[in-house]
Amino acid sequence: MSTEPRTAVPFTTRDYAARMSRVVDDGRAAGLDGVLVAPGPDLVWLTGYQPTAVTERLTMLLLTADREPTLLVPTLERPDAERAEGAPAVALVGWTDGADPYDVVRGLLRPDGAYGVSDNTWAMHLLGLQSALPGSRYESLTRRLPMLRAVKDDNELARLAAAGAAADATYEEILKVRFAGRRETDVAADLADLLRAHGHEQVDFTVVGSGPNGANPHHEAGVRVIQDGDCIVLDFGGLMFGYGSDTSRTVCVGEPSEQVREVHEIVRRAQQAGVDAARPGAACQEVDRAARRLITEAGYGEQFIHRTGHGIGVTTHEPPYMIEGEELPMVPGMCFSVEPGVYLPGRFGVRIEDIVTVTADGGRRLNTSDRSLRVVG
CATH class of the missing domain: 3.40.350.10 (Creatinase/prolidase N-terminal domain)
Structure with missing residues (x-):
């Protein structure tokens, strides 16, 4: 490495x-x-x-x-x-x-x-x-002036792409560590160390939501010991060259249950729908609508409890926001997260997140790591 x-x-x-x-x-x-x-x-x-x-x-x-x-x-x-x-x-x-x-x-x-x-x-x-x-x-x-920093130039896009690649590399490395029998805070510390090793000058968050804690979208990593069979939401990011990374993946310790597989596939398809909705001229809310529609049709609409995305740049959260009612049109150079999720209280949660930039003819992911349900030890 x-x-x-x-x-x-x-x-x-x-x-x-x-x-x-x-x-x-x-x-x-x-x-x-x-x-x-x-x-x-x-x-x-x-x-x-x-x-x-x-x-x-x-x-x-x-x-x-x-x-x-x-x-x-x-x-x-x-x-x-x-x-x-x-x-x-x-x-x-x-x-x-x-x-x-x-x-x-x-x-x-x-x-x-x-x-x-x-x-x-x-x-x-x-x-x-x-x-x-x-x-x-x-x-x-x-x-x-909600669009103050929303549209990035080539230099800014290059920094965001570098931060995204570093977050992807961090994810590939974290899959190799042991999860079972360790506390959430232990894995969170590993994530922070890996982000810095891959070039981040600042780590803003390392969410490790295991088992029922994964049903809280902004769960702070705690002392819960990760167990066999746990579904785990990993959400991490920070600043590299002054620009943000933010990515989420969901993994499972050991073989996942059928419901975990089902929910993960629904979220994966919803996230793809949100990315596909990113295009110049379309309103920001269309990203939210595309992802939310698929989750709602699958019967989990009430368990998708947050907006689909947020802008990113010199901070990890900034305008524009991908939510119903946001009618700002997307334009090339705009960068934002696409991160639908399903959260089942007391059981588990699933979230998949990539940073996307709007191009002349659609949207391009700045995160390319595997979005399938990965099994960890």
């Missing part, structure tokens, strides 16, 4: 400048005078800057049509901001402890402006802006 990390093509100042310009244009089209971005995934995507510690000190990127992109930072953190990949594309404005940062912002924004704010903005900072600019209005970017 190779543990040598692969490399990624660095993003350039031009890449970050183009992203910020697009956000300004999209914001204007949405009726906004500007977009305000606090530390979090949006700031990383737009500038490459992630403060070493997010504190009560105001850090905020101001994107408006009437001035160059401006990053407001505490003076003591300015050296870190200057080293960010996208720093040349922004004007840095520092403020010192003891000064009022909202007074600085007052001079950079319209007093009666309408602004989109990133979801990671602390309430205290939003209240501070409202106090400094009482005539201004604010809306969540997720509501006003």
